[in-house]
Amino acid sequence: MPSRAEVAYFGAGPAPLPTPVIEASARAFVNFEDTGLSLAEISHRSPTANKILADAKQALTTLYDIPDDYDIFFMQAGGTGEFSAACQNLVGCWIEQRRRKAVADLGEGKDDEVLARVKKEIENELKVDYLVTGSWSLKASQEATRLLGAKYVNVALDARKSDGNNKFGKIPAETDWKLTPKGSALTYMCDNETVDGVEFPSFPKSLEENDRIVVADMSSNFMSKKLDVSKYGVIFGGAQKNLGITGITVVIIRKSLLGLVPPPTFLHQLSDVLPTSGALPPIMFSFSTIAANNSLYNTLPVFNLYVATLVLQSLVTKFKTVSGQEEVADQKAKLIYDTLDSYPDLYHVVPDKNVRSRMNICVRIIAGKSEGKVTPDDAKEKTFLAGAEKRNLLGLKGHRSVGGIRISNYNAVPVENVQKLVEWLNEFAKSG
Numbered sequence: 001m002p003s004r005a006e007v008a009y010f011g012a013g014p015a016p017l018p019t020p021v022i023e024a025s026a027r028a029f030v031n032f033e034d035t036g037l038s039l040a041e042i043s044h045r046s047p048t049a050n051k052i053l054a055d056a057k058q059a060l061t062t063l064y065d066i067p068d069d070y071d072i073f074f075m076q077a078g079g080t081g082e083f084s085a086a087c088q089n090l091v092g093c094w095i096e097q098r099r100r101k102a103v104a105d106l107g108e109g110k111d112d113e114v115l116a117r118v119k120k121e122i123e124n125e126l127k128v129d130y131l132v133t134g135s136w137s138l139k140a141s142q143e144a145t146r147l148l149g150a151k152y153v154n155v156a157l158d159a160r161k162s163d164g165n166n167k168f169g170k171i172p173a174e175t176d177w178k179l180t181p182k183g184s185a186l187t188y189m190c191d192n193e194t195v196d197g198v199e200f201p202s203f204p205k206s207l208e209e210n211d212r213i214v215v216a217d218m219s220s221n222f223m224s225k226k227l228d229v230s231k232y233g234v235i236f237g238g239a240q241k242n243l244g245i246t247g248i249t250v251v252i253i254r255k256s257l258l259g260l261v262p263p264p265t266f267l268h269q270l271s272d273v274l275p276t277s278g279a280l281p282p283i284m285f286s287f288s289t290i291a292a293n294n295s296l297y298n299t300l301p302v303f304n305l306y307v308a309t310l311v312l313q314s315l316v317t318k319f320k321t322v323s324g325q326e327e328v329a330d331q332k333a334k335l336i337y338d339t340l341d342s343y344p345d346l347y348h349v350v351p352d353k354n355v356r357s358r359m360n361i362c363v364r365i366i367a368g369k370s371e372g373k374v375t376p377d378d379a380k381e382k383t384f385l386a387g388a389e390k391r392n393l394l395g396l397k398g399h400r401s402v403g404g405i406r407i408s409n410y411n412a413v414p415v416e417n418v419q420k421l422v423e424w425l426n427e428f429a430k431s432g
């Protein structure tokens, strides 16, 4: 049986954690700071839990330099929960802004007129924009359609359609995107597509216009690069890649988006133009409720939060800000991509060069290329994976929907493990 030190794990999520974090978490699970209790047994309303929460927020603020007009909270239901929550909360904000404006213009007590005006505005103007660059943003857009109805969802970009091959792997020029011209209730992007290996190389220029409220799913590249947080309305990420273990989702939100909650009775009356599900989240998904209760509206999984806090604090200790981690991530990704690129007749990196993910490196082993089209060699991929497994290089199989090889280069993957993998990539290529 291999020891932890002998295994190099490249799984896409859940992902490796730093060994000292695993060890400290294990101690806390058995006996938290000599209290005689497991951290999992301690109340989420205790001073201990509050300190862990405060420490997590402090470390996040330091690492990302989060401005004062942003709030941070933790939710459950993973990244997928946020597909629903972001849509419902921000459509709710949009409606509440319109409702308040109608009340201000028409005066108090004009409920029927207010309702009629808001209904008309919803029918004529409400849109949510989605940039679909891979499997996860596709799922998020499908959830928006399920909640709101197709009429209100504008897929401003479907990257599969840009060159007719119906596959993800590119981000077409912004001039080809069809964003709602006058702005929308939200503009959604998945900053790093875990399944398809596509990452936005920078913040899109066109999202800086029209007061767009940008929602970014950073589940799989959280804490791996510098961010200008002020450009985003909402940033979210499931913890189980770069942040910790599954069970909590971090949300960073512009404070002005909180508190804009339409009265449920008003939403009920809109049902002939918009499904109530479109803007009325379950209470557990209400951003304003969770923020107002400092993430403690219900029982927060404090142990899971503790693991994330340890990860964040170790990054602060090591790098002070996220820039140091970004450098390391870039170096490791470069090592892998340079190796793959040096055998172009064997390894084919799936996404275009300018949108290659630094976190999830998707590659096919190929039998050949002709006129830009590649023929994957399934048998060789199997041999490669079997050889990798023999060397304790694990978690390299591509997602079941796309096949091939996927090398996940998350923050806790040590450079030595990347080097071991690079050795195997070289050896395999040279073995003929």
Ligand SMILES: Cc1ncc(COP(=O)(O)O)c(C=O)c1O
Binding pocket: 013, 077, 078, 079, 080, 081, 136, 190, 192, 193, 194, 195, 217, 218, 219, 220, 238
């Ligand atoms: C980018 C991205 N978004 C969302 C999800 C869904 O996360 P969860 O399984 O926590 O709901 C994943 C899962 O891998 C992901 O990689």
